[in-house]
Amino acid sequence: MVPRGAKRLIFVLPIVALFLYLPLVLSSAHLGGITAFFIAWLANFKLLLFAFGFGPLCSDPSISLPLFITVSCLPIKIQLSPPQNGHRKQTPSQKTLENGQRKGPLNYAIKALLLAAFVKAYDYSDRMHPKMILLLYAFHVYFLLELILALSAVMARTVLGLELEPQFNEPFLSTSLQDFWGNRWNLMVSGILRPTVYKPILNFFTRVGGRKWAPLPAVFGTFVVSGFMHELQFFYLGQGRVKPNWEMTWFFVLHGLCLTAEIALKKAVTGKFRLPSLISRPLTVVFVMVTGCWLFFPQFSRYEVDVRAFEEYAALGAYMKNVSHSIVSVM
Template sequence: MEMEGDTDIKKVLSYWMEGEINNFVKVWLSVYVSLSYCYLIAKIIPKGSRRLFAFIPVVLLFLSLPLKLHSMHLGGLTAFFIAWLANFKILMFAFNEGPLSDPSLSLPRFLAIACLPIKLQNSQNVNKNQFSQIEKGHKSLFNYAIKGFSLALFIKIYDYSDYMHPMIMLVIYSFHIYFCLEIALAIAAAMARALLGVELEPQFNEPYLSTSLQDFWGRRWNLMVSRLLRPTVYMPVLSLSTSILGRKWAPLPAVMSTFIVSGLIHELIFYYLGRVKPTWEITCFFLLHGVCLMVEIAVKKSIKGRLHIPRIIASISTVGFAMTTIFWLFFPPLLRCKADERAFAEYVSVGAFVKDFFRAFDFSA
């Protein structure tokens, strides 16, 4: 019976390492080798155009590697981590800017910061008030357990999607995407914390509690992306527009430029997911939010705090606007490439693998 069990284990592991998983391992090995190259090159070539030129092949490689993967989860997260986060950090690093520019970083920390949505905290340079803000950002295990349970519940609900109103399913998709992203990023952050022994900044801050678009995009949703876009897009445009429009109105074109770049990058990520010609709905989504955020900023500057909207009304209107525009412009491209069906099929495949894996260790028969 023992030999039979060993055979079953080999079959399971062989299946698991084939196809997507095999490609996933190869992709990430390529990522780590490429980032190690960047780490070593920076020791030799000073910041500036020469270092940028040396990094360009890595940037192009990171744009092509997600094409090796086809799954919603492994492919989507890999595209986000390397085509977006890693590339932006590498481009900043070429000029000795950004989170990779710390000369004291070891290679393991460099690799973690480069390709994961984390930002290391230096406890010696953080005051008590900042520590308080960081601690508030970290969520309890109970918080993640509730979201994990909700995600599992959503997956079960999909079995009855034919009997549910399409609008209800869209709401479920919204929370599914948010919970899936937060849990995946929390796992990545926890792994980095365990391996590197550092405190990490949170990536989400309960976006469904947002009281304005500024609050949603700047303080609650995907904070790592906000931290990357600020020095690479927002600040350069702000500096340029200040000399033209003055300090009061300079943030408006800076905000719009940031949303344009974000929209184009999202189009790229969606292409990785569906491999279909862009319809530009995603770009329109970010353009719309950029325009609305510009209006919000302009109104706030004009009224200078003379009007106070109750928090509950502000939250309902902000989240309602976000959800409405997501249903209108964000979800259609996802649904056209059958992202929901593919994601569900991946959950089923993982469940089947887990069952087969444990069955392979059952020697009682």
């Protein structure tokens, strides 16, 4: 009912403020983290896009309020058009997923088992080198995020019949930073940052200096915003609301600079030189892991996210054990 622009933004801002406050009242690391990611970040960005007439919430003007809320808060989207001749129009991210490995129940079952093995491995953390623990964090975060996002998306598809948003596409197969961040790692984030940050900056610099080099400041600006949002996520997760040290932001600034340099180099040597995937894949993964262990993953210990998560795993294990004993005693 409210026209897009400043007037609609005024009506949306109280909800944005509520969503920013919501994770502060949750003590669970897992529930707080999920809420911070889905609500304080993704939902708020969708609402800000909606205020100006853009984004997934504006794709269908006749959308009902329950569906509007569902699409706002969950990693799902409305299917814009029915399949034609058995084929549906795909986004670049979806095409990448189609061209890559097709994920089935076995894929997720293996990752669930690996996640359980990593959690068990922490029992022996006192015998491990600190860098090895950070490496475990890397795989732990990847498998946990993929399983949570896949489960929530599948539930939405089953209950509501809505289309899944792409999530991860085997990031360890990345051949470049551009491939890692744009096509393989947490595609929901890149999908929401593209219209909210990348495109506005791209359009501005296109008008100022032309199309060829405009993507460079747009990419870097997107990574800076992503760094601030990740810093906010960890502030929510921190026990006692630890003051940021900005290493998380520096991680994304570093990757933004490196990705900007990579894109500039590709533009300068178009079609003239390309590393074989046998070399580019390990280089990309090693760079991501080394910089992650330097700036990103140490924040889990600094904010005591790991301690709280393990306490929740132990509580869940004790609860399941009690339930199983109760069932056995009844039988």
